[in-house]
Amino acid sequence: xxxxxxxxxxxxxxxxxxxxxxxxxxxxxxxxxxxxxxxxxxxxxxxxxxxxxxxxxxxxxxxxxxxxxxxxxxxxxxxxxxxxxxxxxxxxxxxxxxxxxxxxxxxxxxxxxxxxxxxxxxxxxxxxxxxxxx
Numbered sequence: 001x002x003x004x005x006x007x008x009x010x011x012x013x014x015x016x017x018x019x020x021x022x023x024x025x026x027x028x029x030x031x032x033x034x035x036x037x038x039x040x041x042x043x044x045x046x047x048x049x050x051x052x053x054x055x056x057x058x059x060x061x062x063x064x065x066x067x068x069x070x071x072x073x074x075x076x077x078x079x080x081x082x083x084x085x086x087x088x089x090x091x092x093x094x095x096x097x098x099x100x101x102x103x104x105x106x107x108x109x110x111x112x113x114x115x116x117x118x119x120x121x122x123x124x125x126x127x128x129x130x131x132x133x134x
Contacts, residue, residue, distance in 0.1 A: 042108045066089060071130075
């Protein structure tokens with residue numbers, strides 16, 4: 001899936017969550033938003049969201065604004081697990097590479113396991129070539 005349509009899908013999901021008044025409503029809103037996506041796109045989206053959540057909870061200084069697990073390379077899929085080395089996230093105005101392993105439920109609505117390792121900061125001079133925005 002191209003990054004522009006995926007970014008729009010994620011924006012739609014997040015905007016639906018922003019208007020949800022409670023955790024239960026948020027869970028319903030998220031599930032409803034995810035149900036509009038095909039299973040492959042939903043799989044990637046829930047792993048994107050898991051990356052954002054995991055990085056935000058990390059004890060490091062990262063404050064993720066965007067995370068895309070398939071931006072620099074297609075992850076390998078084995079059953080309900082995605083594993084990749086081409087993931088990126090944006091934090092405090094800088095982009096970083098990361099590797100990950102994301103396992104979901106059979107229907108790809110819930111993440112059951114997410115592991116990651118943050119790599120190098122992507123130099124600004126590479127942003128244009130990689131189509132990363134400032």
